[in-house]
Amino acid sequence: MSVSIEDVAKRAEVSTATVSRALRGLPKVSPATRERVLAVAAELGYVPSPSATGLATGRTKTVGVLMPFVDRWYFGHALEGVDQELRSRGYNLLLLSLGGYLHGNKRRFTEQMVRKQIDGLVVLCMGLSQSELEELAKTQMPVVAVGGPIEGCVGVHIDDFAAATAATTHLIDLGHRKIAHLRGGVKDEINFVVPGLRAEGFAATMRSAGLELRPEFSVAGDFTAAQGAAAAGRIFDLPGEKPTAVFCGSDEMALGLMFEARRRGIRIPEDLSVVGIDNHDFSVLAGLTTIAQDPVEHGRQAAAILLDAVEGKPEAITQKYMPFQLLKRESTARLPS
Structure with a gap:
């Protein structure tokens, strides 16, 4: 018979949420409690499953990516970078396309679009209206912008x-x-x-x-x-x-x-x-x-910052300016005198 997270919580005399936080190395668990939970889990041979972790923490192990287009060069490459980082850390990606640059009732991000579906949100290369920013705040989840600054959001982009x-x-x-x-x-x-x-x-x-x-x-x-x-x-x-x-x-x-x-x-x-x-x-x-510029790396860095915040790492959310470089090729030349 397999050991459940409830079995570990009962033996360690803590909640299932505390068990999950202790096993994942998240904050707000005392060293003594963490040590006790780890010892009990090892004794019982407990191996946490993604579904059990999600139920205990309220996490979905899914990150949303909000973008206006899916067929532009920067968008596609940045999305690839986000996906690479998410997969490497055991998270899924939920794509939220707003159908381009539309206004009013034709395009609106709402909190209901992502409620209980994702743990954090990457916003790719788009501005949000005041009402959309207010809806975003209601989610109370980490948000990172990629490709350019967005009001109220930490971002990963060039200057x-x-x-x-x-x-x-x-x-x-x-x-x-x-x-x-x-x-x-x-x-x-x-x-x-x-x-x-x-x-x-x-x-x-x-x-x-x-x-x-x-x-x-x-x-x-x-x-x-x-x-x-x-x-x-x-x-x-x-x-x-x-x-x-x-x-x-x-x-x-x-x-x-x-x-x-x-x-x-x-x-x-x-x-x-x-x-x-x-x-x-x-x-x-x-x-x-x-x-x-390197949009794949922009996406990877944004996803890493976001997941660090989701997983409770201190000072995870930080603004990040990425490097750029002038590449001189054949399309420019000195003006003839």
Whole structure:
């Protein structure tokens, strides 16, 4: 006959929750009680099961991941990192997709969506409305944001302002003065702060260098290659002077711009230098100069922070800025004198 957690609790004269906490090394168990529980468990040959642990602690051994899209490069890679860390520590993943950047009654996160289903939540690359933040607070569970800052949440992400500064500085250092910016679209900026941070980094760097910010050189895409190509077309069709370089707010938009440039016979980098952000899988094949980040590692780090908090480790929830790196490839070159 197998030994249950109730058997251990009865022999050790503690609750089943205390048995679970003691066996899992969680806080709020005195050293003497922990030692007694461990001794009884060893004596009885008790092996905790995931279901018994969940019943005793109220845990589900499941973490939710809230995301607006599942088919974008950063989202998919960050999700893979979260899943890797969860599996390595015996947790399951529950995907909660909100169906893109929608508003009002069309998209709303509620506490009922996750009640008693998950132990913590990873929020991927999206902003939450005030009502959604209030619903999130009701869950009373650990929350970690990935990909950019979210009000009231600890996050794992790069410094997007600094990344945009590095990309723009690279173009300026190559002698470019007429620099365009292919930025995120209106929906991106409403729903998430990262596009705005990258735009601010670009603008601040241009102003610091004493360079003109030309409104017609700032064109919106939506972080996809298709919209990057469409936005590039609007830049290429401008009358008069053309930019000699473009800073793109994502690699996917930069790749779209490069496709459109090739279609029109615009040579890169001879006629136009291009730099992006991400280090998308296709960037190295395209020779795209970019600011590299590692979304898989972002996801792993976020999941690790979250699980440490779920498991009661002190000071587990901490903000984490991840490294980024300028990778110089064939899409940028010094402006001919």
